[in-house]
Amino acid sequence: MAIAESEPEPIKSISPVKIAEPFNSLSSPLILGHFDAAQSKAPPVFHTSEVSMINAVFLDLSGVIYQGKTVLPGACDAVVQLRRAGLFLRFLTNTTRATKQAVLENLQSMGLECDICEVFTPAQAACAWLRHNKRTPYLLVHPDLKEEFQDCSVSNQYAVVVGDAGHAFSYDELNKAFRVLLQGADFLALAENRNFKDSDGCLSLDAGPFIHALEFATRRSATLLGKPSRSFFEAALDGAGCGLDQAVMVGDDAESDVSGALHSGLGYALLVRTGKYRPNDELAFSPPPTDVVDDISTAASWILDHHK
Numbered sequence: 544m545a546i547a548e549s550e551p552e553p554i555k556s557i558s559p560v561k562i563a564e565p566f567n568s569l570s571s572p573l574i575l576g577h578f579d580a581a582q583s584k585a586p587p588v589f590h591t592s593e594v595s596m597i598n599a600v601f602l603d604l605s606g607v608i609y610q611g612k613t614v615l616p617g618a619c620d621a622v623v624q625l626r627r628a629g630l631f632l633r634f635l636t637n638t639t640r641a642t643k644q645a646v647l648e649n650l651q652s653m654g655l656e657c658d659i660c661e662v663f664t665p666a667q668a669a670c671a672w673l674r675h676n677k678r679t680p681y682l683l684v685h686p687d688l689k690e691e692f693q694d695c696s697v698s699n700q701y702a703v704v705v706g707d708a709g710h711a712f713s714y715d716e717l718n719k720a721f722r723v724l725l726q727g728a729d730f731l732a733l734a735e736n737r738n739f740k741d742s743d744g745c746l747s748l749d750a751g752p753f754i755h756a757l758e759f760a761t762r763r764s765a766t767l768l769g770k771p772s773r774s775f776f777e778a779a780l781d782g783a784g785c786g787l788d789q790a791v792m793v794g795d796d797a798e799s800d801v802s803g804a805l806h807s808g809l810g811y812a813l814l815v816r817t818g819k820y821r822p823n824d825e826l827a828f829s830p831p832p833t834d835v836v837d838d839i840s841t842a843a844s845w846i847l848d849h850h851k
């Protein structure tokens with residue numbers, strides 16, 4: 544089945560912008576509460592004493608397990624410790640520049656014990672959405688991700704799927720997607736992260752700024768499929784035998800991994816001081832992290848202390 548990356552049907556006329564109807568299978572996009580640190584000196588209210596039980600652990604990848612092509616110190620041992628404790632373990636990434644299989648192989652090449660069923664990516668959630676809603680994807684994604692969508696539905700109804708396309712975010716490609724959206728195609732965002740720590744050590748633009756540009760231009764809201772969508776966390780928790788309130792997210796993104804996870808119903812979220820973390824990130828969003836820890840090793844120790 545061909546990947547829907549070619550141009551859509553010619554646009555004969557551009558009708559007035561229509562606000563998208565709510566999607567029937569996924570929750571609305573999240574709007575996170577932004578905490579103005581400049582206006583409040585109050586530290587985040589940690590509530591570690593209130594932690595009662597943790598049975599499921601969601602680990603972010605980039606900035607937590609690895610940075611670039613290098614596994615972070617203690618990451619492999621931390622995963623082993625969490626497994627030995629009998630915790631339900633899943634790897635949740637908003638990375639949209641690689642297929643799920645490539646993500647798995649990258650983890651395994653770093654010495655991490657991991658199974659394909661333990662890895663959750665936004666593209667996986669998007670494929671499930673497309674199949675369920677019988678839509679053909681119109682892809683504005685990284686070239687390395689396109690093969691992930693080769694088995695998706697084909698119909699005369701499109702859904703524009705936007706991820707971190709990297710250099711494919713040209714004016715022409717964005718404008719094509721814009722015009723497809725104007726024709727009434729559904730609008731899916733694989734992730735809305737603002738930035739990521741690039742291979743040169745500096746922050747680079749992630750998918751979020753480009754998705755928001757399309758939202759601004761079309762006056763529509765994309766349906767978010769990756770973190771911190773509640774449906775993404777719920778799918779990852781399948782088989783855990785517990786609710787989101789007994790799950791902890793470990794991440795380096797104070798907005799998406801931490802505040803967003805808590806907003807979506809996770810019981811706990813730990814912010815690590817690795818990856819894209821910057822001082823005072825924990826003050827920037829509400830709700831604040833359950834706790835801030837140095838790295839994945841201290842996160843594992845924290846979790847094991849609270850696992851019954």
Ligand SMILES: [Mg+2]
Binds near residue numbers: 603794795818
């Ligand atoms: Mg990360």
